[in-house]
Amino acid sequence: MFQGQNEPVKFVQVAATVFAAALLFVSCDNSTQALSRATALHPEGRDVFEKNNCIRCHENGNGGYGKRMVDNVNLKSLDYIKTRIRVGRIMGAAEMPAFSKTTISDKELEEVAGFVRALAGWER
Numbered sequence: 001m002f003q004g005q006n007e008p009v010k011f012v013q014v015a016a017t018v019f020a021a022a023l024l025f026v027s028c029d030n031s032t033q034a035l036s037r038a039t040a041l042h043p044e045g046r047d048v049f050e051k052n053n054c055i056r057c058h059e060n061g062n063g064g065y066g067k068r069m070v071d072n073v074n075l076k077s078l079d080y081i082k083t084r085i086r087v088g089r090i091m092g093a094a095e096m097p098a099f100s101k102t103t104i105s106d107k108e109l110e111e112v113a114g115f116v117r118a119l120a121g122w123e124r
């Protein structure tokens with residue numbers, strides 16, 4: 001192998017690594033910003049989100065076990081969000097539990113749905 005032939009390969013590898021790191025940085029940054037914006041808009045909703053362990057599965061809107069919320073197009077509609085929380089859904093091995101009125105009151109449901117919608121980027 002000529003030494004010169006390796007250079008473009010190395011360059012591509014380095015460029016790919018830098019690009020991946022930049023993407024990671026941008027996506028983390030996005031969700032951190034989304035979280036603080038959503039918290040500022042809906043502080044009570046953030047409390048409901050933490051109190052009911054939403055954060056355990058959805059992390060800070062980043063996904064994890066539950067679905068990613070930041071930039072999620074499904075979450076434009078408050079009614080959709082509220083239904084998902086009340087009804088829940090099983091997707092293969094993953095389960096979104098249903099939360100009844102005894103766990104999350106209607107008032108808390110409004111608050112947390114607003115928080116989730118803001119987290120998803122539909123209220124700024």
Ligand code: HEC
Pocket residue numbers: 048049052053054055056057058065066067072074075080081084085089090091094095096097099112116
């Ligand atoms: C035990 C883990 C778990 C907990 C706790 C949990 N979720 Fe989920 N959630 C999931 C999973 C898994 C899905 C994906 C199911 C699906 O595809 O609809 C999901 C989906 C959702 C969706 C629909 C996302 C979409 O794109 O359609 C919303 C909204 C949601 N969760 C909100 C909440 C809120 C608010 C809480 C707390 C009150 C919560 N979740 C608690 C696991 C969880």
